[in-house]
Amino acid sequence: MSANAPAPETGNAVQVPTHWYNIQADFPEPMPPHLHPGTNEPITVDDLVGLFPRALAEQELSTERYIEIPQAVRDVYQIWRTTPLVRATRLEQALGTSSRIYLKYEGVSPVGSHKPNSAVAQAYFNKEEGITKLTTETGAGQWGSSLAFAGALFGVDIEIWQVAASYESKPYRRYLMELYGGAVHSSPSELTEAGRAILAATPDTPGSLGMAVSEAVEVAMKEPAARYALGSVLNHVSLHQSVIGLEAIEQLALAGEDTADVVFGCAGGGSNLAGLSFPFLRDVLTKDAKTRVVAAEPVACPSLTEGEYRYDFGDFSGMTPLLKMYTLGKDFVPDPIHAGGLRYHGMAPLLSHAKHIGLVDAVAIAQDKAFHAGILVARTEGIVPAPESTHALAAAFDYLGQNDRDETIVIGVSGHGQLDLPAYGGFLETYDR
Numbered sequence: 001m002s003a004n005a006p007a008p009e010t011g012n013a014v015q016v017p018t019h020w021y022n023i024q025a026d027f028p029e030p031m032p033p034h035l036h037p038g039t040n041e042p043i044t045v046d047d048l049v050g051l052f053p054r055a056l057a058e059q060e061l062s063t064e065r066y067i068e069i070p071q072a073v074r075d076v077y078q079i080w081r082t083t084p085l086v087r088a089t090r091l092e093q094a095l096g097t098s099s100r101i102y103l104k105y106e107g108v109s110p111v112g113s114h115k116p117n118s119a120v121a122q123a124y125f126n127k128e129e130g131i132t133k134l135t136t137e138t139g140a141g142q143w144g145s146s147l148a149f150a151g152a153l154f155g156v157d158i159e160i161w162q163v164a165a166s167y168e169s170k171p172y173r174r175y176l177m178e179l180y181g182g183a184v185h186s187s188p189s190e191l192t193e194a195g196r197a198i199l200a201a202t203p204d205t206p207g208s209l210g211m212a213v214s215e216a217v218e219v220a221m222k223e224p225a226a227r228y229a230l231g232s233v234l235n236h237v238s239l240h241q242s243v244i245g246l247e248a249i250e251q252l253a254l255a256g257e258d259t260a261d262v263v264f265g266c267a268g269g270g271s272n273l274a275g276l277s278f279p280f281l282r283d284v285l286t287k288d289a290k291t292r293v294v295a296a297e298p299v300a301c302p303s304l305t306e307g308e309y310r311y312d313f314g315d316f317s318g319m320t321p322l323l324k325m326y327t328l329g330k331d332f333v334p335d336p337i338h339a340g341g342l343r344y345h346g347m348a349p350l351l352s353h354a355k356h357i358g359l360v361d362a363v364a365i366a367q368d369k370a371f372h373a374g375i376l377v378a379r380t381e382g383i384v385p386a387p388e389s390t391h392a393l394a395a396a397f398d399y400l401g402q403n404d405r406d407e408t409i410v411i412g413v414s415g416h417g418q419l420d421l422p423a424y425g426g427f428l429e430t431y432d433r
């Protein structure tokens, strides 16, 4: 090695955050509490223990501003975090915009999305409390593969109910879940009472996340050493995802930007957008930042833009706590669109509250428009975005088409689409070059 080989630059690199940020500490008015489905009273930590380990139950109800990330979790985050914040100059040129576009790219994680940010934390806290098995649901397979990966690292068995439509159309994700050691069932299944009841009533159902949640919750409630893990929607999941926005703010500062003018993200259950945007909203609520946040959802599952803001169950059978959220109703079964991760009837209560009090706007994006946006990003920046993420990109491009104002734009690219190429392939058949 040459004597004057350059020393690695560590001085100005952004580090993995040491704490998660909890927006509940800073809301001007508190979020409506989750309610116990039996009593309609606000839920307590003790009510949630049994379904979740105590540490996660406490995080779910916490109003502490910062919660320390255990060292063992940070050590795993180090495998892929910090994730890139890419200044997309070629994309800017292609769009002909005077704004600066930054892509916060979560596709570099082992499974290719933001979901391990919470899966790793959940597996860790369960393991710490002696839990040996986690049950869960998955749509496109992103959450299932994230939890299977996390379970492999911490020695927790993972059993997954995958929405039937995705189980059939996305076998690669199932292979990935099985490769990491997870057991995977198509939902609805014959293995649970909930699944058998649904199949008896609607034998040809493509399944839904709500149905798969019912099956996973049922099994977790029956087995003493098993607990349930949810990949989105709940407060503790949004909390874990805050590493995305905390990093992005530091990375923007290194790039010479004070803050973002507008943050875009796709919203299925709301966790990646919550994670990216809440640290920016912290600065809106506690400093005088003016960042606006836009949630992009599919026209086929428009909970924020067309749903009602009311209490609803997180699952199809009504076993979860009642959550105050924008919802299409727990019985809503969306068409089987390609963005499987965006097919959930409700929206994270934290993100719903943020929308309700005017901190977040929402738009609904048609599937074709989303794929167009994904192809443009692939052809300019090389990133093949997940079908979910393309909704955020399309929403941002619409905005930039109408507002050319020299702004700083941050777009959450929640995952890569390299296991979703059949979906792109179908679209490319009708695509004009």
Ligand SMILES: *Cc1c(COP(=O)(O)O)cnc(C)c1O
Residues within 6 Å of the ligand: 112, 113, 114, 115, 142, 143, 231, 232, 233, 266, 267, 268, 269, 270, 271, 272, 273, 341, 342, 386, 388, 389, 414, 415, 416
């Ligand atoms: C699961 C998933 C989503 C949707 O979930 P949120 O909780 O809304 O973030 C978005 N993008 C990708 C890549 C996903 O895997």
